[in-house]
Amino acid sequence: MRLRLAGDGMLVAEYSTGIDPAASARARALEAALKARAPAGIVASMPGIRSLAIIHDPVRLTTRALSKLLEKLDAGLTTASEAPSSRWILPVCYEQPHGLDLDECAGKLKITVDELIARHLAGRYTALMVGSYPGHPYLGGLDPSLYLPRRVPPRVRVPRGSVAMAELMTNVYPVEAPGGWNVLGCTAAILFDLRWESPSLLSAGDEITFRRVGLEEHDTLYAAFEAGTLHPREACR
Amino acid sequence: MSDFLDVIEPGLFTTVQDRGRLGFMDIGVAPSGALDALSLRSANALVGNDHGEGALEMCRLGGRFRVATDSLRFAFAGAEGRLTLDDEPIAFWRSHVARRGQVIHLAAIRGNVAYMAVQGGFAIEPVLGSLSTYTRSAIGGFKGRRLHAEDRLPLNQPEANPGHDLALPHPVPAERGRALRVVLGPHQEMFTDAAIRTLLTTPYTVTRDADRIGVRLEGAALEHAGAKEIVSDANTTGCMQVPGNGQPIALMADRHSCGGYPKIATIITADMHRLGQAVPGTTLRFEAVAVEQAEAAAFMLAEAEAATFGRMRDV
Numbered sequence: 001m002r003l004r005l006a007g008d009g010m011l012v013a014e015y016s017t018g019i020d021p022a023a024s025a026r027a028r029a030l031e032a033a034l035k036a037r038a039p040a041g042i043v044a045s046m047p048g049i050r051s052l053a054i055i056h057d058p059v060r061l062t063t064r065a066l067s068k069l070l071e072k073l074d075a076g077l078t079t080a081s082e083a084p085s086s087r088w089i090l091p092v093c094y095e096q097p098h099g100l101d102l103d104e105c106a107g108k109l110k111i112t113v114d115e116l117i118a119r120h121l122a123g124r125y126t127a128l129m130v131g132s133y134p135g136h137p138y139l140g141g142l143d144p145s146l147y148l149p150r151r152v153p154p155r156v157r158v159p160r161g162s163v164a165m166a167e168l169m170t171n172v173y174p175v176e177a178p179g180g181w182n183v184l185g186c187t188a189a190i191l192f193d194l195r196w197e198s199p200s201l202l203s204a205g206d207e208i209t210f211r212r213v214g215l216e217e218h219d220t221l222y223a224a225f226e227a228g229t230l231h232p233r234e235a236c237r
Numbered sequence: 238m239s240d241f242l243d244v245i246e247p248g249l250f251t252t253v254q255d256r257g258r259l260g261f262m263d264i265g266v267a268p269s270g271a272l273d274a275l276s277l278r279s280a281n282a283l284v285g286n287d288h289g290e291g292a293l294e295m296c297r298l299g300g301r302f303r304v305a306t307d308s309l310r311f312a313f314a315g316a317e318g319r320l321t322l323d324d325e326p327i328a329f330w331r332s333h334v335a336r337r338g339q340v341i342h343l344a345a346i347r348g349n350v351a352y353m354a355v356q357g358g359f360a361i362e363p364v365l366g367s368l369s370t371y372t373r374s375a376i377g378g379f380k381g382r383r384l385h386a387e388d389r390l391p392l393n394q395p396e397a398n399p400g401h402d403l404a405l406p407h408p409v410p411a412e413r414g415r416a417l418r419v420v421l422g423p424h425q426e427m428f429t430d431a432a433i434r435t436l437l438t439t440p441y442t443v444t445r446d447a448d449r450i451g452v453r454l455e456g457a458a459l460e461h462a463g464a465k466e467i468v469s470d471a472n473t474t475g476c477m478q479v480p481g482n483g484q485p486i487a488l489m490a491d492r493h494s495c496g497g498y499p500k501i502a503t504i505i506t507a508d509m510h511r512l513g514q515a516v517p518g519t520t521l522r523f524e525a526v527a528v529e530q531a532e533a534a535a536f537m538l539a540e541a542e543a544a545t546f547g548r549m550r551d552v
Contacts, residue, residue, distance in 0.1 A: 005422045008506050009475070014470070048469070050468055058506050130265050
């Protein structure tokens, strides 16, 4: 564990500089241990792809005191320390007009579109971090044979629900947003809704798989999720 | 509900902001909140509100408002501008009472942001525990957006409390002109020694792109020692991220929760309200301090603020 200072108000406990599911799991375990201890002065925490970030009030909890606590908690971590996670199965439509970059990606990877979809569907993914946009997951576990860099320049608008990949991760855009990931399809599932008691469907540590749906089922699901007659917490189990 | 503050002219970018939407970083929600939290707290203290209550944050250009309730106690704090009640000049840093139909107007602001607090606060439902507006995702505040003409802001109180108005003896010292203090890191080793020296010895100018998400700076390029990107990790307010072009961006209240650019340094908590008042064209200098000095500065600022608020007097 390496502690990095981000000013007097955030400390980052870093376990790796790369994309590393073990580092991510360790960060979640450290967060669970910290939450169990609940020291005064913690404002927010975020388990990430390779680290745990803790925002704290510098007047109530100094960097030195927090550092000491994190070192002690880290030394006491076991594999059983991790918080329980949820499993989700998200429907994805890979048909056009949703699979914006399917052809281009398959071409660059020198495989067929069907093979690309099959390899993406075969993945068992873990949410390594939820961030950047409300409810936006960074999913680890992408087949390394699908490695492609981000698009340059990024798209100004990636449609809501887009399922995309870049480098060693795949993701889902909860809202329309600018972004450079390669879009393979679209999920009808809503990932973030302020009307829910807990507004983000996904949390770091959750396990995600994708299920292929055709255009017709996608449109039906989309309408039902939008109308609120279907809730992803029940429908995506 | 029939008590409102009516918006006649909204200004350039006026939003409801409070202490911020804290604690939702792990689901990607920005903290938002006042860019100059010290002035927000001052305005609230002057009308007897909880110091972190939601108030109007006006950026660069004030607004024109009509009082649509029996009486309203209000106060302005932050960067000043010509402030009038029915065209009569009135002062910042003290409270006033306006009657039904009176018009409050703040013209151009000589700085970045001014705050208008109203006694009792606005009758707006908090979202994730906060009244702050995060316009990018339409979360919180008044309809999730900046104010428009003809908006009617509902008030919690139909009339001002009895009693005197209050004034602050002086604003909490803002130490204008002094270098902004930074703690180096979290990724200082990803930059050359020359880049660190450059950041701490040369001036940077606030560009026109500065907004609630980040203050883009222009100056001598800061050279990365190797890779120009990292695997995304957490951001916090005050982090100075440096993209490939070497021009730093100081992250503000509406920032992303994480990002893929290395962060060379982080502006200390006690100086963030000063950065919040920086307008395009402002020249900034940076000075490195140890984290213990930053903590001492945060503690001293809190003490100075409490002492100032403790000396509010009747007017």
